[in-house]
Amino acid sequence: xxxxxxxxxxxxxxxxxxxxxxxxxxxxxxxxxxxxxxxxxxxxxxxxxxxxxxxxxxxxxxxxxxxxxxxxxxxxxxxxxxxxxxxxxxxxxxxxxxxxxxxxxxxxxxxxxxxxxxxxxxxxxxxxxxxxxxxxxxxxxxxxxxxxxxxxxxxxxxxxxxxxxxxxxxxxxxxxxxxxxxxxxxxxxxxxxxxxxxxxxxxxxxxxxxxxxxxxxxxxxxxxxxxxxxxxxxxxxxxxxxxxxxxxxxxxxxxxxxxxxxxxxxxxxxxxxxxxxxxxxxxxxxxxxxxxxxxxxxxxxxxxxxxxxxx
Numbered sequence: 001x002x003x004x005x006x007x008x009x010x011x012x013x014x015x016x017x018x019x020x021x022x023x024x025x026x027x028x029x030x031x032x033x034x035x036x037x038x039x040x041x042x043x044x045x046x047x048x049x050x051x052x053x054x055x056x057x058x059x060x061x062x063x064x065x066x067x068x069x070x071x072x073x074x075x076x077x078x079x080x081x082x083x084x085x086x087x088x089x090x091x092x093x094x095x096x097x098x099x100x101x102x103x104x105x106x107x108x109x110x111x112x113x114x115x116x117x118x119x120x121x122x123x124x125x126x127x128x129x130x131x132x133x134x135x136x137x138x139x140x141x142x143x144x145x146x147x148x149x150x151x152x153x154x155x156x157x158x159x160x161x162x163x164x165x166x167x168x169x170x171x172x173x174x175x176x177x178x179x180x181x182x183x184x185x186x187x188x189x190x191x192x193x194x195x196x197x198x199x200x201x202x203x204x205x206x207x208x209x210x211x212x213x214x215x216x217x218x219x220x221x222x223x224x225x226x227x228x229x230x231x232x233x234x235x236x237x238x239x240x241x242x243x244x245x246x247x248x249x250x251x252x253x254x255x256x257x258x259x260x261x262x263x264x265x266x267x268x269x270x271x272x273x274x275x276x277x278x279x280x281x282x283x284x285x286x287x288x289x290x291x292x293x294x295x296x297x298x299x300x301x302x303x304x305x306x307x308x309x310x311x
Contacts, residue, residue, distance in 0.1 A: 001026045001180060007079040007099075008032070013049045014165055015085040017173035018106055020053065022083065025177055028059055030077050034088045035063045068092045081183070083176065084138065088117075093140050101183060103138040106172045108165075110134060110150055112198040115143035120165050122201035123155060124226030127218070130154050131164070133172045135179040137190065146190040149179045160225040204231060211235040213259035213310055217249045217276035232284065236311040237261075237269075238300065245290060246282035253277075259310045264302050267294035271310050 008019050009032040022028050031054040039046035047055070054061045064070035067089045074082070074095055081101035084091065086108075096103050109119035111134040116122075123131040132152040139145040151171050155164060182188040204227065211223055211233045224247050227233040232243040254272035256262040263270035268279035284290045 001177075001184065003027060004180070004184070005029050005078070005080045007074055007077060007082045008050075009082065009084040009087040009091070010050045011048045011088045012086050014108065014169045014172075015050050015087075015106075016053050017169045018083075018085045018176055019050060021173040021177055023057055023059070026180070029079065030074070031059050031061045032067070032074065032087070033061055033063055035065055067095070071095050074098070081180075085172065085176075090142065091138060096138055096140065104148065104176075104179065104183075105136050105138050105143075105145070106176055107134045107136060107143055108168045108172065109201065110152065111136060111143055111147060112193040112195065114199055114201040116201040117203040119201040120161055120168065121204055121226050124159065124161065124164065125222050126199075126226075127222050128155055131168070133168055133175050135175055144193060144195070146192055148182070148188050148190065149175055151175050158225075160228045162229050209233055211244060211310075213271055213273050213278075215274055217254075217273040217278045220273050220278050221247060221249050237283075238305060238308065240286045242286065243284035243290075244280055244282075245284060247278050247280045250277040250279055257309075261305055261308045261310060264297065264306060266297070267292065269293055269297075269305070 004026045006022055006026050006028045007030045008022055008028050010019060011034040031050060033048045033050045036045040036047050038044065051061050062073050071092060071094055075098045079099045081099050082095065082103040084103065085106040091103065109123065110132040114122055130152050132150055134147055135149045136147050137145040153167055153171055179188065209227060209231055211220060213220055224233050224244050228245050232245065234241055234243045254275060254277055256272040258272055258274055260272045261269055262272050268281050270277045270279050281293050282290065283293060283296060285296065
């Protein structure tokens with residue numbers, strides 16, 4: 001596959017292992033990534049993770065503001081195939097129709113489940129017990145193209161976005177090479193997606209970060225780990241917006257109204273839900289660093305917290 005001319009389109013950390021495998025096994029002639037963004041208090045431009053890796057191995061990088069109108073460089077490069085992975089913009093038809101072998105995408109779900117930009121977050125939030133990677137031919141609408149290959153991945157009870165992200169990224173890196181091999185020898189299959197089975201995983205909105213303790217403890221727990229370590233779930237405790245980072249479900253039934261702080265231990269705050277108690281063990285108070293609840297409790301009057309309503 002070393003003579004296979006590939007353009008790779010990707011942006012975040014998730015896409016880097018996929019690009020590494022392609023660099024080792026094919027001829028990546030160009031990397032396309034989102035524009036650099038300002039970061040930190042000094043607002044310095046920070047390159048995307050994909051750009052950083054591409055620069056380290058000497059591959060040219062193209063960063064158009066709007067891919068739907070700035071694509072001539074891609075077409076002029078005459079790739080045999082274009083591979084995308086978490087690029088971040090809708091690919092125009094002019095690009096999709098350019099390479100002889102087509103455009104294929106590495107998507108972090110078992111399509112048609114969880115179409116959209118945040119499939120890892122929603123797989124956990126929505127209570128899926130498994131997800132996976134889909135390698136698919138791209139078409140003009142998002143995540144609806146024919147499936148080439150899929151590989152499942154169990155979602156463990158203690159998985160969060162970070163751990164599941166890392167597992168899926170590794171699976172995607174290996175599966176793309178298998179898919180390319182099949183495409184080159186003519187054995188790749190094309191399976192149409194069943195739109196009736198589709199679910200959606202749109203990018204997380206600010207209002208979706210807010211925790212609702214009127215739900216079941218399992219739903220609250222999934223919400224917390226489905227937003228950690230980014231963008232993080234939050235609620236209001238003691239009058240302040242507080243990010244909730246880690247928690248566990250107790251077997252105790254809730255005898256209080258939902259959202260009530262009903263017990264405080266040396267290292268956890270117990271909040272009632274629709275059914276069970278959920279114990280919060282790690283938080284990020286407003287304007288402060290992440291901390292264990294045991295450290296947070298050392299600096300406040302615990303009696304004032306008890307029986308408060310978490311909003």
